[in-house]
Amino acid sequence: MEKSNIGLIGLGVMGSNLSRNIASKKFHISVYNRTTEVTDEFIKEHGNEYIHPAKTLEEFVDQLEVPRKIIILVKAGKAVDAVIEKLMPLLEKGDVVIDCGNSNFNNTLRRFDALKEKGLQFIGCGVSGGEEGALHGPSLMPGGTLEAWNTIKNIFESIAARDFSGGPCVTYIGDNAAGHYVKMVHNGIEYGVMQIMAEGYDILKNVYKLDPPKLSEIFKKYNDGKLKSYLFEISIEVLARKDEFEDGYLIDYILDRAAQKGTGKWTAIDALKQGEAIPTITEAVFARFISSHKDLRTNLSKKYQKEKIKTDMDLDTFVSTLEDALYAAMLSSYAQGYHLIREAAKENKWDIDIAEVSRIWEGGCIIRADILNVLHKAFEKANKDTHLFEIPELAKDLQRTIPLLRKTVTLGVQNGIPVSGLSTALSYFDAITSKQVPANFIQGLRDYFGAHTYKRTDKEGAFHTDWNI
Numbered sequence: 001m002e003k004s005n006i007g008l009i010g011l012g013v014m015g016s017n018l019s020r021n022i023a024s025k026k027f028h029i030s031v032y033n034r035t036t037e038v039t040d041e042f043i044k045e046h047g048n049e050y051i052h053p054a055k056t057l058e059e060f061v062d063q064l065e066v067p068r069k070i071i072i073l074v075k076a077g078k079a080v081d082a083v084i085e086k087l088m089p090l091l092e093k094g095d096v097v098i099d100c101g102n103s104n105f106n107n108t109l110r111r112f113d114a115l116k117e118k119g120l121q122f123i124g125c126g127v128s129g130g131e132e133g134a135l136h137g138p139s140l141m142p143g144g145t146l147e148a149w150n151t152i153k154n155i156f157e158s159i160a161a162r163d164f165s166g167g168p169c170v171t172y173i174g175d176n177a178a179g180h181y182v183k184m185v186h187n188g189i190e191y192g193v194m195q196i197m198a199e200g201y202d203i204l205k206n207v208y209k210l211d212p213p214k215l216s217e218i219f220k221k222y223n224d225g226k227l228k229s230y231l232f233e234i235s236i237e238v239l240a241r242k243d244e245f246e247d248g249y250l251i252d253y254i255l256d257r258a259a260q261k262g263t264g265k266w267t268a269i270d271a272l273k274q275g276e277a278i279p280t281i282t283e284a285v286f287a288r289f290i291s292s293h294k295d296l297r298t299n300l301s302k303k304y305q306k307e308k309i310k311t312d313m314d315l316d317t318f319v320s321t322l323e324d325a326l327y328a329a330m331l332s333s334y335a336q337g338y339h340l341i342r343e344a345a346k347e348n349k350w351d352i353d354i355a356e357v358s359r360i361w362e363g364g365c366i367i368r369a370d371i372l373n374v375l376h377k378a379f380e381k382a383n384k385d386t387h388l389f390e391i392p393e394l395a396k397d398l399q400r401t402i403p404l405l406r407k408t409v410t411l412g413v414q415n416g417i418p419v420s421g422l423s424t425a426l427s428y429f430d431a432i433t434s435k436q437v438p439a440n441f442i443q444g445l446r447d448y449f450g451a452h453t454y455k456r457t458d459k460e461g462a463f464h465t466d467w468n469i
């Protein structure tokens with residue numbers, strides 16, 4: 001038998017779909033799964049001349065051309081280590097192990113070093129697009145050595161989604177864990193964007209008392225404009241779907257308790273570690289936490305009646321106000337995520353090209369959106385240390401849309417609607433664009449109670465005041 005170009009371990013839905021995608025591009029792929037019946041079932045359903053099943057890891061490794069390229073797609077966490085441990089003794093110097101799971105970047109850093117010690121290459125590759133993306137073209141975010149990337153480049157470029165110009169939605173992100181880091185922040189931004197969308201839905205539903213078909217219509221209108229994106233596109237369907245059991249619409253029967261797998265939380269934790277502010281992303285994680293306390297919320301809701309203030313904005317005006325507000329809040333969420341990537345890149349010595357990151361997010365991934373093409377083009381012309389708010393084209397948009405975000409936040413606050421995503425998107429903008437913030441006051445207090453000293457605006461050095469005099 002001819003040797004396979006690449007191998008894949010773990011035939012769950014993501015692994016099966018990615019294997020089928022690779023085979024559809026006429027690369028020979030060997031597949032292995034811990035439970036052999038799963039492999040047999042996969043071959044029965046999807047087998048073809050390009051897919052080569054292996055019953056043992058030894059047989060699997062033996063089927064691969066050298067240097068071997070092995071994708072691992074098992075549950076993130078211990079399973080990845082378990083597979084690597086079994087695989088390591090069977091590999092030779094120069095072989096490349098690619099973790100395409102949603103691994104925490106700290107684990108990727110550790111695994112990269114461990115494999116390097118054995119002369120093996122490790123790539124941590126973020127994959128976005130869900131099951132459909134894996135099958136028809138995901139957005140891929142590989143990190144590792146350039147040398148390792150070059151061994152998989154042609155395969156990964158073939159299977160990736162397409163950007164707005166038809167290029168592959170994959171690029172070399174940077175060394176060791178850069179790929180998984182960028183994927184993590186991608187998910188963080190996804191949390192932020194979904195949260196602000198949900199808050200817009202909440203205001204439309206509860207202040208303007210709109211029913212799901214009308215809400216769906218409004219999201220369709222948004223998706224026909226500058227908010228055009230995958231998340232808005234699927235909102236149209238999520239809002240319009242009739243319930244299969246009861247009268248009415250499914251959305252009204254879905255329990256208001258949002259689950260999570262942890263990537264948003266990791267983004268928030270790392271931002272805290274880095275000392276960087278990503279309030280909208282963090283608030284989106286908090287909002288999911290609060291949503292989980294359904295019983296407590298229900299009990300408390302009986303004690304506190306919300307005082308409703310009528311809005312003087314008619315529906316048409318608000319629909320258009322919200323469109324601009326969401327646009328501004330989206331830009332703010334991206335600004336936070338991009339800034340975090342930039343600072344993490346400095347810290348970890350990753351050479352990350354944010355224009356390229358924007359480009360590979362144009363297709364395949366969950367946050368794919370027209371706005372990413374705007375960011376891609378804008379960052380291509382910008383210096384790599386540029387903050388998103390510094391980009392002239394975006395500054396023009398923000399100047400126009402921020403006042404509308406302010407109106408939307410006000411409306412939500414006045415009506416007792418939690419708008420932590422929208423309001424932090426706004427206050428992040430307000431703070432980062434303020435020459436003077438009240439940190440002088442904080443420094444004064446700190447010096448008073450703890451003699452922590454402060455710096456002055458007019459003289460060099462650290463000062464302490466004897467506040468008792």
Ligand code: 2AM
Nearest residue numbers: 010011012033034035038074075079082
């Ligand atoms: P399984 O079919 O033998 O359970 C997604 O869960 C994929 O990860 C499945 O293919 C599953 O294999 C695999 N997987 C989960 N834990 C694993 C482990 N510890 N070792 C190997 N494969 C594992």
